[in-house]
Amino acid sequence: xxxxxxxxxxxxxxxxxxxxxxxxxxxxxxxxxxxxxxxxxxxxxxxxxxxxxxxxxxxxxxxxxxxxxxxxxxxxxxxxxxxxxxxxxxxxxxxxxxxxxxxxxxxxxxxxxxxxxxxxxxxxxxxxxxxxxxxxxxxxxxxxxxxxxxxxxxxxxxxxxxxxxxxxxxxxxxxxxxxxxxxxxxxxxxxxxxxxxxxxxxxxxxxxxxxxxxxxxxxxxxxxxxxxxxxxxxxxxxxxxxxxxxxxxxxxxxxxxxxxxxxxxxxxxxxxxxxxxxxxxxxxxxxxxxxxxxxxxxxxxxxxxxxxxxxxxxxxxxxxxxxxxxxxxxxxxxxxxxxxxxxxxxxxxxxxxxxxxxxxxxxxxxxxxxxxxxxxxxxxxxxxxxxxxxxxxxxxxxxxxxxxxxx
Numbered sequence: 478x479x480x481x482x483x484x485x486x487x488x489x490x491x492x493x494x495x496x497x498x499x500x501x502x503x504x505x506x507x508x509x510x511x512x513x514x515x516x517x518x519x520x521x522x523x524x525x526x527x528x529x530x531x532x533x534x535x536x537x538x539x540x541x542x543x544x545x546x547x548x549x550x551x552x553x554x555x556x557x558x559x560x561x562x563x564x565x566x567x568x569x570x571x572x573x574x575x576x577x578x579x580x581x582x583x584x585x586x587x588x589x590x591x592x593x594x595x596x597x598x599x600x601x602x603x604x605x606x607x608x609x610x611x612x613x614x615x616x617x618x619x620x621x622x623x624x625x626x627x628x629x630x631x632x633x634x635x636x637x638x639x640x641x642x643x644x645x646x647x648x649x650x651x652x653x654x655x656x657x658x659x660x661x662x663x664x665x666x667x668x669x670x671x672x673x674x675x676x677x678x679x680x681x682x683x684x685x686x687x688x689x690x691x692x693x694x695x696x697x698x699x700x701x702x703x704x705x706x707x708x709x710x711x712x713x714x715x716x717x718x719x720x721x722x723x724x725x726x727x728x729x730x731x732x733x734x735x736x737x738x739x740x741x742x743x744x745x746x747x748x749x750x751x752x753x754x755x756x757x758x759x760x761x762x763x764x765x766x767x768x769x770x771x772x773x774x775x776x777x778x779x780x781x782x783x784x785x786x787x788x789x790x791x792x793x794x795x796x797x798x799x800x801x802x803x804x805x806x807x808x809x810x811x812x813x814x815x816x817x818x819x820x821x822x823x824x825x826x827x828x829x830x831x832x833x834x835x836x837x838x839x840x841x842x843x844x845x846x847x848x849x850x851x852x853x854x855x856x857x858x859x860x861x862x863x864x865x866x867x868x869x870x871x872x873x874x875x876x877x878x879x880x881x882x883x884x
Contacts (some may be wrong), residue, residue, distance in 0.1 A: 481699075481706050486770070489696045494748075494766055497689065500632045501749040508587065508635065518574055518654075518736070525560035532559055542576045578654040586660070594634045595667070598683050601626065605682045606675060606796075609850045614837040616695070616702035622682065623692040631685030636746040640668045640684050644782040645728075645740050652732030665783075672787045675796040676850065680777060680787055681834035686746050687777055691836065693769040694816060703814040703842055709771050711818050714831035717778040721785050728782065745776055773816035778832060788832045798823055798833055798840075799851040802858050809863075811839035811848055825863050826855065 481489075521536045533543045533555070543549060546569060547562070562569060605622060608614050614622070636642075643665035651657060671679040680687050697707050728739045743761040747754045754762065768775045777784045791797075800811075800823065812821035819831040820839045840848045 481696075483707060486697050486706060490693060490766075490770060493693065493696070497627065497632060497748060498751045501635075502751050504632055505635065505750055505752065508590065519577070521570055521573065523559060523566065523570075525558065525563060527559045528556050529559065530555040538573065538577070539580060542573065542580055546572045546576050575654050575656045578650065578656050579658060582650070582658045582661075590634060591638060594630065594638065595664075597629055597634070598679070601629070602671065602675075602678055602683055606678070606850075609835065609837055609840070612837075612840050612846070612849060615841060616698075616700070619702070619836065619838075620692065620695055623688045623695070626682060626688040627685065627692060630683060631689065631749045634685075636685065636744075636749040638664055639686065639746050640679050640783040640787070641686070641746065641781050643668060644786060645738075645744075648729055648782070649732050649738035649741065652729070652734075653736035653738075668783065669787065669790050672790045673794055676794045676798060676833055676835040677787050677791045678835060680784060680832075681836060684777075685749060687774060687834070689748065690766070690769040690774045690776060691834070693766060694773050697770045701842075702838060703810075705771070707770065709773070709816070711816075712772060712778070714818055714822070714829065718785075718788075718831070720779050721781070724780050725782055725785050740780075740782075774834065777834075778817070784832065791833065792830075796850055796852055797855065798835060799849060799853075799855050800824055800858070801847045801849075802856065802862060804845045805847040805858075805862075806845055807863060808844065810842045810844060814838050814842040823855065824858070826857050 519536075521532075523532070527535070529543060529547060529549070532538070533540065543555070547554070547557075549555065605614075608618070608622075638661075643661055647657065647661050647665065650661075668679050671683075682688065694709070695702060697705050697709060699706055731737050731739050742755070743758055745758075745762050745765050747758060748762055748766070765776055772778075798820075805824075809821070809824065812824055815821070815838055816836065817831060819833045822828050822830045823833065835850060837850070840850070
C-alpha cells in the first residue's frame with residue numbers, strides 16, 4: 478500500500494485539530510462552571526469598629542472562611558469587633574488569603590465530572606492494559622484507542638483534571654499562597670500510582686494532550702506505522718531531558734519567588750478549552766501541535782512537569798516493556814520503528830532509558846515476538862549481543878570469499 482501523501486497528512490492534521498477545537502468549545506459551553514485561576518494576594522479593608530459580620534460583607538469573605546480563620550464557634554461570634562483582633566492583624570490577613578485561595582480552588586471544581594473522569598480512566602486503562610498484555614494492539618487499533626481517549630478525556634470531559642495539572646497547579650498555588658489543595662495532591666499520587674503500576678500508563682493512554690500529540694504524530698506515518706511519511710526526528714534524550722529539567726526549575730523558581738504561573742500563559746491543555754486561550758497561548762499551541770507531526774510528543778519530552786516526575790517513577794514500574802534475548806535476532810526493527818530513542822536504549826541497555834509511553838509499536842513490529850509488556854526488572858542483554866559481527870574472512874584474507882575477482 479502507498480504511504481499517505483503530504484497533502485493528505487496536512488489535511489488530516491487540520492481536520493483533527495479543527496474538530497477538537499470546535500467540539501471542545503461547544504461541549505465547554507454545556508458544562509459551564511467557574512474558571513480556574515490563582516487567587517491574588519488581597520489587602521482587606523480593616524477598621525477596628527467593624528464587627529466580623531461587617532468585615533466579611535465589606536471584603537466579600539464567605540462565612541466558612543471567616544469561621545475557620547477567626548475560630549468562630551457560634552453565630553453570635555460574628556458580632557465581635559475587629560479591634561479585639563488588632564494584634565493578630567498581619568497573621569489573620571495572611572490566613573485569610575490562604576483560606577480564600579483554597580475556597581476558590583474548591584469552587585472551581587465540578588466534582589461529579591471529576592469522579593466520572595477518574596472512573597472512565599480506570600476502565601479505559603484496564604482495557605488497554607489487557608490488549609497490551611495480549612499483544613493485540615495494531616496500528617489501526619492504536620489510532621482508534623487514541624481517538625477514544627481524545628473524545629472522552631479531552632473533548633467531553635475537558636482539560637481538567639490532567640496529570641500535568643496536578644503538578645503544575647500544586648507548585649503554582651503553593652508558590653503564590655503557600656497552601657496545598659489536598660484533593661489535587663491525592664489526584665497526583667493516583668496518577669503516579671498508575672505510572673508505578675505500568676510504564677507511564679496514564680501519560681501514554683489517558684492524558685488528553687498526550688494522546689492528541691501521539692495521534693498527530695501517527696498521521697505522519699506509513700501504513701505499517703514504522704516510519705514517517707514526512708521526515709520525523711528523534712531528538713537525543715540528553716537534549717530533551719535537559720530542556721525539561723531547566724523548564725521545570727525556571728517554572729518552579731518563578732512560582733516561588735513571584736507567585737506567577739508561567740505555564741498558565743501557554744497551557745496547551747486549553748486546546749480543550751479554546752475560548753480561554755489568549756494570543757500567546759494560540760501561538761505556542763499552534764507550534765506545538767505542528768511540531769507533533771515531526772517530533773514524538775514534544776510537550777511531554779520538553780516541558781511537562783508531570784512527565785519529568787513520571788519518568789523518575791517509571792524506573793520502578795511493575796510492568797514495563799521488556800525484551801526476551803533468547804529469541805531476539807538483533808534485527809533492531811523495534812528500535813527503528815519506535816517513535817523516540819527509548820526502544821534502542823531498552824534493547825541495548827547501554828545508556829539512561831528515556832520516557833517509554835508503552836505505545837506497543839515495538840511489540841507489533843518484532844518478527845520473533847520477543848517484546849512484551851512484562852512484570853519485573855528488565856534482563857540485560859548477553860555480552861556482545863549487539864556488537865557488530867566481523868565479515869567472514871577466507872583463508873586468503875578476502876572479506877567476501879564468495880565473490881571472485883574479475884566476475
